[in-house]
Amino acid sequence: MVIKILGSGCANCHKLEELARKAVEELGIDATFEKVTEYPEIMAFGIMSTPGLVVDDSVKMSGRVPTYEQVKRLIAEAR
């Protein structure tokens, strides 16, 4: 599984990445993380507000930092 964190490096993006890493660990999923920080690339995913969470090239969420439970559910569903 490839998890991408979209965002130009703001505090919220770091928070989201932390949550996603924790979720992956708890779910026991083998995932690699990528940070997408350039705007043209971020926008190629079709979102306008950061942070964004992309799992295997499908956008799961954008514009807010979800709770840990939400992140876990989004990642578990994508498995």
Place this chain on the structure above:
Amino acid sequence: MDVFAPLQWIADRITYDLVGLSPESKAGSALDFFLYDVPKVLLLLAVVIFAVAIIRSFFPPERTRKMLSHSRLYAGNVAAALLGIVTPFCSCSAVPLFIGFVESGVPLGVTFSFLVASPMINEVAIILLFGLFGWKIAALYVVSGLFIAITSGIIIGKLGLESWVEEYVYQIRMGDAGELPEQTWPERFTYARGYVAEIVGKVWPYVVVGIGIGAVMHGYIPDDFLVQYAGPNNPFAVPIAVLIGVPLYSNAAGVIPLVSVLTEKGMAMGTVLAFMMAVVGLSLPEAIILRKVLKPKLIAVYFGINAIGIVAIGYLFNAVLH
């Protein structure tokens, strides 16, 4: 009935009975003011930000963009300014928002109406104005903010400054995220709670310090102290207030309690409104962020038109509000 009467009662009891200060003393008046205003403002903030967050969860920027794409001058500007109030916006996402708007065919002038309205008419400013000045001033602030956003967008649209946008913006093609699932109500509530914690957590020290300074002035400075400097008869008060407001960005929460006391001491209302608008609407950090997509000339035009509008509103209300 005043819903805040219980807070006043508690503040009175603490100040006059517990601490034992006299209502006529300067210290008593200052402490009572502080103990009443701090919980009142924080309570107002928490309640209204929660409501605003729920409303905003229905207006993700992707939806706003769809609503505005291919809109026209005038009608588009009005819609953009109004949507600017409800669409969640922080200066960190100003750039993707701008690119997304331009890419989907939102006219430049309409995009600017959004960019002006969104930070200027923000919920923290409205709530504090409502709590400390009453609904009339808060409404006046919203209407003037909308007016500035709509007109400056129309002017920028008429000037045809599309070539003053960085060229690469026009080359970006946005992908399609597909329909993101609509948030559920529990998710909206969780989001709103988190948003309240985030905003109140960020602004409370400013509120406390702002009200603290305000309380001291309330108690110790004579009532007409500022009339000669910042009253309606000093023609330089408005532009100076706007200049002072620019570097105070994002400190609306600390600034408003302070200006509420400044008005009490004789600062004219139009000057107060212009100052407030400059604090939240003319932000240097945002200008620096927008430099990524706008050429310096366009940033100057955007700032210039905004500043002129704010100063004009200040003079107008100084003339009509007495």
